[in-house]
Amino acid sequence: MEKILTIDIGTTACKVIVFDLQGNILAKANREYPTYTPQIEWAEQDPLDWWKEAVEGIKQVVQVAGADDIVAIGLSSQRETVVPIDREGNVLSRAISWMDRRSRVEAEEISRQFGKETIHKITGLIPDSTFTATKLLWLKKHQPEILQKAYVFLQPKEFIGYMLTGQAATDHSLASRTMMFDINKRQWWQDIFEFVGVKTSQFPRLCYADEIIGYLKEDVAKFLGLKNGIPVVSGGGDRPSEALGAGIVGSRVMESTGTATNVSMSSNKVPESLDPRVVCSCHVIRDHYLIEQGINTSGTILRWIRDNFYRGEKEKGENVYELIDNEAESSGPGANGVVLLPFFMGSRATRWNPDAKGVLFGLTLTHSRADIARAVLEGISYEIRACIEILESMGLKAENIVSMGGGAKSRVWSKIKADILGKAVVVEKVQEAASKGAMLLASYAIGARKSLIEEKREVLFEYQPDSKNYEIYNRVYEIYNQLYNSVSHLYSKISQY
Structure with missing residues (x-):
């Protein structure tokens, strides 16, 4: 029986689930990690915590569901949270969480520079410290050495994808939460890159959420107890993945x-x-x-x-x-x-x-x-x-x-x-809808299903007003x-x- 393994890097925990191709859960693990708050309104996470718990979660579900017949790995994660890594793949700092509010001043600066209406028209977003561009502008002012050393800026599921395959790739759903992406043209918005002080080359290559970004590296596969060369599918942000799953x-x-x-x-x-x-x-x-x-x-x-x-x-x-x-x-x-x-x-x-x-x-x-x-x-x-x-x-x-x-x-x-x-x-x-969405994308990417949308929905409860x-x-x-x-x-x- 063919299986899909999914990894969801949430705000409080990593969920690792093994599905069959019909969407039934065969095994799951929930592994929590901390959020660090070194100052008021700051919220940071250690990307190595994500990886550590993902590894433990994978080992946990493989013990239950087995490693045989896992034909793809699908990813999903929280959005906007940004982690810089260097050319060797080393993490340069803790990831600044989407919840972090330290860059409120920078959000106002970006708003003044480009105008709220223009930003909303191009990116679909509203200037706010939630979005990645404001966090990068804060780093430019307070920790410029990180911008200079950064080989690539990743969001959580991209970091996990990088650790699994050695490839850095982002899908449109996460790219469009940076406030640096033109949702109409579906390409990076060059003007804001120049203002923030980073280059488009410091961002991962763009792909669709249903694309294979790479294959499980041999050393990682051995460490995890999985087969070498399993395709890893990009997946997307937790909310759009959840919407797909629902x-x-x-x-x-x-x-x-x-x-x-x-x-x-x-x-x-x-x-x-x-x-x-x-x-x-x-x-x-x-x-x-x-x-x-x-x-x-x-x-x-x-x-x-x-x-x-x-x-x-x-x-x-x-x-x-x-x-x-x-x-x-x-x-x-x-x-x-x-x-x-x-x-x-x-x-x-x-x-x-x-x-x-x-x-x-x-x-x-x-x-x-x-x-x-x-x-x-x-x-x-x-x-x-x-x-x-x-x-x-x-x-x-x-x-x-x-x-x-x-x-x-x-x-x-x-x-x-x-x-x-x-x-x-x-x-x-439907259980674990974000992971279900990652499963649908992964199975679609390898040709195991013809459509992303499931037409049959099973209702548990209906509450009338x-x-x-x-x-x-x-x-x-x-x-x-x-x-x-x-x-x-x-x-x-x-x-x-």
């Missing part, structure tokens, strides 16, 4: 909540009425685009709630997330008047305010942690609604909401989303937006402390 085409909207939240739709062209607040990137599907919006902190807020409000239960080994679900359900729609603004690390999506902060509004002595838990689930859901409203304002038909990621495991949260959105929310059987709850949430949603507008001018002031 079958996001037509009127289907992907709402994926893990560490952060992504709201996406697929299109075969850049919309003419592209909203200036919306990000448009190249898809892993050839000649397609992914219309995206994001919430920086969602699952991370739940972790914050867990660690600060449920510490005792966590130390006792209780299932804290199940407890949060149960308590949130007991609070009821509207969280008894508590509203959360979920901007714990700035706001993207509908607001684009790097200074934005989280706000808990409406607290009294009568409120409990159950109300706060409910407010967290509702607050993130309100921002998801704001994202979908923008998609609809562009003329896109956002009819079918497919919920993915860890957030989809919560029945309480899924029902809250349906009630707030006023739309059915579907949770499908309750009309009474929807009316309640309409009123609170208005307060939610008014609250943001009321405090937004204070964010830059409080950021000084």
Whole structure:
């Protein structure tokens, strides 16, 4: 039986999975690694941590599924995170994460130099410290020796691909998240390279996500316990790979909540009425685009709630997330008047305010942690609604909401989303959608499948909106937006402390 091995370098962990060609999971491993925060708003990762955990993950799944009949390796990863390596393949510094906010000033500089409208028109992106160009400009000013020594700048799955094959290649989906790529011409944007101070030759060769970038090196194959010469397929960014794995085409909207939240739709062209607040990137599907919006902190807020409000239960080994679900359900729609603004690390999506902060509004002595838990689930859901409203304002038909990621495991949260959105929310059987997307791309690249799109979808749960709850949430949603507008001018002031 032929098998595909996939490696997904996420924000918190590496997932290694072995699939059969029908997409069934035969073995999987989840290996965590740290994020280093040496200064406020900094977030770094060690690329060798990615490699170490990928190696251990591969060995782990091979013990279960066997090394025989692995016919391809597919890749996916977090985006924007950048790591410089020298000509010998040595890592020159820790990778600056997509979450890192140190380059906010550089984002403003790039915006002034080229203009927001021009940047958005060419790259599909909005000037923000998330994107790679701003991080490189920061290095130019503060660590110029790294730019000078760098042979090539890689993103996470590209680094893994390099370690496996010795080849440096990037696909359009990751290239289009650098803010240095023309999504219309599908080529590097030379002007911004000159401004940032790097050369196009310092970036990997461009390829499609369904292309073979190289073959597993003999020494690496022996070390991993795999066959020599297995084709390694480029794959793409985690979100477009996830969208592919979830079958996001037509009127289907992907709402994926893990560490952060992504709201996406697929299109075969850049919309003419592209909203200036919306990000448009190249898809892993050839000649397609992914219309995206994001919430920086969602699952991370739940972790914050867990660690600060449920510490005792966590130390006792209780299932804290199940407890949060149960308590949130007991609070009821509207969280008894508590509203959360979920901007714990700035706001993207509908607001684009790097200074934005989280706000808990409406607290009294009568409120409990159950109300706060409910407010967290509702607050993130309100921002998801704001994202979908923008998609609809562009003329896109956002009819079918497919919920993915860890957030989809919560029945309480899924029902809250349906009630707030006023739309059915579907949770499908597909597991590990980003890795599934990498599997589809890899199997397509070697000719094992004729189409990337799976037509059959198996639904696990479908949550229908309750009309009474929807009316309640309409009123609170208005307060939610008014609250943001009321405090937004204070964010830059409080950021000084």
